[in-house]
Amino acid sequence: MQTFLVGGAVRDALLGRPVQDRDWVVIGADPASMLAAGFLPVGQDFPVFLHPQTHEEYALARTERKTAPGYHGFAFHAAPDVTLEQDLARRDLSINAMAQDAQGRLIDPYGGQRDLAAKVLRHVSPAFAEDPVRILRLARFAARFTDFSVAPETLALMQAMVAQGEVDALVAERVWQEISRGLMEAKPSRMFEVLRDCGALARLCPELDRLFGVPQPAQHHPEIDSGVHALMVIDRAAQEQSPLELRYACLCHDFGKGLTAPELLPRHIGHEGLSAKLAKQLSERWRVPNECKELAELVAREHTHVHQSTGFGPEARLRLMERCDAWRRPERFALMLWACECDARGRLGLEDRDYPQRQQFLNDLARLQALDLSAVSAQALAEGKTGPAIGRAVQAARLAALMA
Structure with missing residues (x-):
């Protein structure tokens, strides 16, 4: 032995x-x-x-x-x-x-x-083509070893595997296992670039694949291309050592832009709701954990509203926080704000831009968490209020705290 x-x-x-x-x-x-x-x-x-x-x-x-x-x-x-x-x-x-x-x-x-010395990812033998998981593993290694390239003959073999339908036989649990590990590597964008180069991305994640070549307004997105932006946002999240659920939310946040009607280009009006729907579909297809699924839908739905919130008054900020269930899910709300900042900074030449929106909402949340709502409810009861009237009293106390 x-x-x-x-x-x-x-x-x-x-x-x-x-x-x-x-x-x-x-x-x-x-x-x-x-x-x-x-x-x-x-x-x-x-x-x-x-x-x-x-x-x-x-x-x-x-x-x-x-x-x-x-x-x-x-x-x-x-x-x-x-x-x-x-x-x-x-x-x-x-x-x-x-x-x-x-x-x-x-x-x-x-x-x-x-x-290793040549920094090349190369298959050992033709047997590589027998296991489609190896496409995902190679792509994940590309995200880890950021200066390695894929050998041309290996890429050709992967393209042939995709054409033969091997990728279609992958089970959801194994896809998510490899994708989630790749998202946690140093440069996750490289994983998706390799999958796109071999044609597997269109089979595994058409929601992301459709974004490439779709334009965005240059004044907000100097990188123009929606797919390039999505990968920049994921890499920004990785640079900040963010957790998996946040990186997954960054992956999904703009899916709706891939289905924008031509007459709405390049502004993508109303893409948020569609992005949330597509994020939900992908989460169910890959069977991702609930914390990833929920955050992805929330970020997709609300990220542009958070971006625009510097012009919001207290009432609008309070409504946004209510939609996000901020006081019952403060940790998730904070992750959502972090993802929005990654989105704002995942843009060509804007990587170091200020993003006061995140701190503004964190300050708002701290004010609301400091409220003694039991005292507000007790006062409302003492005044003879019941049911919805107590809820309105609580709402008024929250609004007053934001206005102060």
Whole structure:
């Protein structure tokens, strides 16, 4: 039995990046010998075990064979006679197909170290085309390794996979798993650029794909193109180390602009409601978590109103906060304002513009949270008011606080 450190841990160590997780491949073993050595079985589709002390994953070396379309259509073969080179050959990219033995020696049969130096994302073998998830994984790596390019032959292979319908067989949960991880990388826009370059974006997220080539008013959007703007907003959110739900909301905020009638271009009047509807559709299709879904719809619906709020009086600001359920969901309201600021600054040459709207509403919310509404309600009851009249008294107290 021999064990080898494989995959991302080897890659990241060579790049001088922190190693987060370590995965191991075991050669010359079978499930019985792993159990006899004290390893705990966890794999369902193929033999994977947890080390009894470190709890790191140890997988038996295996080969695989395509049996049906999509992500689940594989038959795996794990046996003591499977070699390390055979196991590495089934991996997606050359930079992930390296191993290290117990003495620290590098095993690199497919040129991963060379591609690391050249900063190239290249598939290991034609078997890449058998798993559509690999398109998503490569796109995610492009978002992480921001100065790496995709090898031309790999891009051509991905384009062929899309044309053959492999992407259409992806299950929603796996799409969201990869997209959400890519959104949290250093430059998420690169993930969507790669997906667009190979044609997968139109299949997976037509709401975003439709934005490219759609013009916007130059005085507000010097970058002009709606798709370019959407990617700039996502990258702005990433630069600010924002959470996943905010980055997802930035992705969805302008979807409606892709369906604007020609006579309304380039102003996109009324795109907000349509953007919220399309964001909801995408969330349901990808089965995203509720906190992502809700924030995306809220930002899509309200972002232009927040932008325009410097001209609002107290009444209009209060109505906006009511629509956002700001006092019951203050954390979500604050995230919505943050997303609006990312939208305002995700524009060519306007990255450092002032955005007082966010602080204005945060100040408003603090004033309203400081109100003693129980005292307001008690006073209304003492005056003989009931039901809606008490609600109006609370509303009047909130408005007075904003006016003050």
